[in-house]
Amino acid sequence: MVPELLTKSEHALPGYIPPHKRDQRRADSYQRTLETRQKEKAALEAQLETNRLKRAEFWKQNGYRWLLRLDGYDTWKEKRAAYKALAEERAQLVEKIRQKTIDLHRSPEDKDGDGLVDTDQYPDKIGQKRAKPAWIALVDPANCSGCSGHEVKPGEWVTPCQSVCPVDCISHLTPEQVKMHGYDRSVHAFVPPVQIRFDECIGCDKCAQACARDAWNAVTMVKTEKFEEVFEIKIGTKYPGRASNDIDFSKLDQLTDEEFCSLYTTV
Structure with a gap:
């Protein structure tokens, strides 16, 4: 009899959720988190308006005479403390609103606020992709600068998108590919654009987050079915997979405005 241990198939990472079950949860969580952040920002803006009215009322009642200490030191000290408290409250509210504004453009899955999606539930080994993701990363080579990043060995770089990819499916174009596609050699001769091997991509959104924050916003997450259409x-799950360099980007020029917008905006 085969031991039960050999018949059980469990992912190495605790709490792993298959992509096809995770996508709807991510969408629902995104909407709820976005609504919560919008409400929090609106509440802070209301507090800031209340603070503005209090400061206006303070100046209306006291004018500028108290600044000259003509009312005595004790009175001046009391009024100064009152206005200082209002000024400090205003500074704190402005900073909180600034942070909430940033949060509205941050992925709800970024729990620690570092600008990257937390992907502990994703496969931790190259080639472990198990299902077709609902989203896929699409890099625009015309906008991608290649990001010199830091050179790890002669002719090889690590870019923001490469450094955060959990399955290592991003690489630079080879000099032959740069020449074949006719990219501007003055821009891409030494640091070519990157390409994403979409058959290996797990749709985690890390590269798009990193590119938007640290580079040129050249990576966009699009719906897989729109990408295929x-x-x-x-899109398959084979390893090694095909790269975005194999995509015929001229097809984008054949799309109508509605079709082009739907590719990048369908949720």
């Missing part, structure tokens, strides 16, 4: 390909 526009570029007429089928």
Whole structure:
């Protein structure tokens, strides 16, 4: 009899959720988190307006005479403390509103606020992709500068998107590919654009977050079915996978305005 231990198939990471079960939860969580952040920002703005009215009332009642200490030191000290408290409250509210504004553009899955999606539930080994993700990363080579990052060995760099990819599916174009596609050699001769091997991509959104924060916003997450429809390909799970360099980007020029917008805005 085969031991039960050999018949059980469990992911190495605790709490792992398969992509096909995770996508709807992510969408619902995103909407709830976004609504919560909007309400928090609106509440802070209301507090800031209340603070503005209090400061206006303070000046209306006291004018500028108290600044000259003509009313005696004790009175001046009391009024100064009152206004200082209002000024400090205003500074704190402005900083909180600034942070909430940033949060509205931050992924709800970024729990620690470092600008990156936390992906502990994703596979931790290259080639572990198990299902087709609902979202796929699409890099625009015309906007990608290649990011010199830091050179790890002659002719090889690590970019923001590469450094955060949990499955290592991002690489630079080879000099032959740069020449074949006719990219501007003055821009891309030494640091070529990156390409994403979409068959290996797990749709974690880390590269798009990193590119938007540290680079040129050249990576966009698009719905997988729209990606397959526009570029007429089928995304698989094989390893090593095909790269975005194999995509015919000229197909984008054949889309109508509505089709082009739907590719990048469909949720």
